[in-house]
Amino acid sequence: MRPRTIFLLRHGQTDFNVQNIVQGSGIDSDLNDTGRAQAARFLAAYGRVPFDKVYTSALRRTRQSVQGFLDLGLPHESHAALNEISWGRREGTRITVAEDAEYRATLAAWAAGDDTARLEGGESPAEVAARQRPFIELLKARADEHTVLVCLHGRALRVLLCQLLHYPLSCMQGFEHSNLCLYKLEFTGTVFVVKNFLDTAHLRD
Template structure:
């Protein structure tokens, strides 16, 4: 039966990442020098993989992350359902003491199962799932695309990996991620099951250690 392989990556580093500033879906920041180097390192490691298509979020940092592949002529599609969670009032702010307390309380609420709790002015994990399901249905509706590359965002990836593997959203923080990490997934159309084959893999970034 048909299978689909998904190379799921988080975008490369931005200055906001480096400075610890909350981005979310409301901050459309560019990759910084390190982020572009990470993108090129990933491209050099995986340019031989015969991807049928690339899917990105609506935010520029995901486009820039896969730009070397797009320049090869690979088709790509933008799906806003893959966007990062909206952090609401926290976006664009460096966490101070008050923000840290707010963030900590929010994460603890999610871990206790209150995943319907939204950020102030933003989204809840359950709301993110609803739009992600539309995006994933779009990707799965093309079984002829046996090998795809999907670029998205950290918190959104954690949420996605939970529900794809039938775990409660309260366990999302079990899925670790770093900038330009790779999760490799397979999907079996016969059983409608996802399997994680690689987790938070960054072997392709080893050459960049001296840039840190």
């Protein structure tokens, strides 16, 4: 079996990103003008790639980021398993100094190996990983899909990469991300290998 190629794409910019307002799975925001321009640039760079399937989360900002590919008639599925982590009561609020301290304490707990830590009312990385696992098994099983595009969210992307590459979730901060960044992976049938890491070449003038 020839290797398969998996494009993992973070969604484009939203006004919430610019305003430092927490989104998470509970905020179904739209791309702003910059985000739509980012999506157009990605389409211009990769529109000729013969994708067999496009996968997105169930949130609008991921579908809007790849809408140009859907307009080309490519098959598409949305999966709530790919939704962003829930940040609980923090969602929809602007980050304050006190809340930033709480957030950083949670990140420190994750880095120390406590993947069950969470913000009040939110999800833990372990819970995000658990809901992603059926999607991972589906992705592996569809051997006829040789080239796929998966658009999701920053924290969800970090969790997914840890799972695909067999890293503990305590390592997820090492997978940096930015709006409309690309990680390209090759799947041999047994292992995933990173070919492009935090690729933003398509966004440059």
